[in-house]
Amino acid sequence: MVVQEGAIVTMFYVLKDAQGNVLDDRYEHIPVRFIFGCGAIPPGLEKRLAGLRQGQRVTVVVPPEEGYGERKPERVIRVHKDDLPEHEKITVGDRFKPLSPDLESESATVQGYIDDWVYLDCNHPYAGKELYYEVRVRRSRDNR
Structure with a gap:
């Protein structure tokens, strides 16, 4: 079955930035599974996977506006450091869960x-970045 609306898709991928730095390789050997068309992956990636078949490999370039914005x-x-959860020593790059539901983010990263x-x-973390996915479709099956 081809990758299409409502299909259960299983795929492997490696995500890189424009300079070729690996951003995410946890799915290089462990597949990710999702229902196609439900917004589980960035819209630009989803759009470019439509119509692929089992075993197909593709490199997909997703611009920021079709990725994470x-x-x-x-x-x-x-924020005042006393408002951060249980961190006595704060380091650039530390990540925190959202401090407020209004932030629309899964986490916040210490910038300085x-x-x-x-x-x-x-x-x-991937906002503003052009994303390069190396994808291999392992399986696509009907969701019935």
């Missing part, structure tokens, strides 16, 4: 700090 400067916020103030980036 553009970076939004207003999503970098300043000045004295007792911490700057958190609430953009998705």
Whole structure:
């Protein structure tokens, strides 16, 4: 069966940035499974997988607007370190769960700090990046 709306798709992939740096390779050997058309993967990736068959390999380039969106400067916020959960020593790159449901992000990354103030980036880590997926469709089957 081809990859199409409602199909259960199992695939392997490696995700790289425009410079060829590996961003995510956890699915290189362990497949990811999802229902095609339900928004489980970035829209640009989904669009380019439609019509593929079992065993097919493809490199897919997804621009930011079809991936995780553009970076939004207003999503970098300043919070007092005392408001962060149980972290005595805060390091650039640390990740925290959202501090507020209004942030629309699964996590926030420490961008920097000045004295007792911490700057958190609430953009998705891949926001603003052109994404290169190396995909192999393992299986696509009807969802009935």
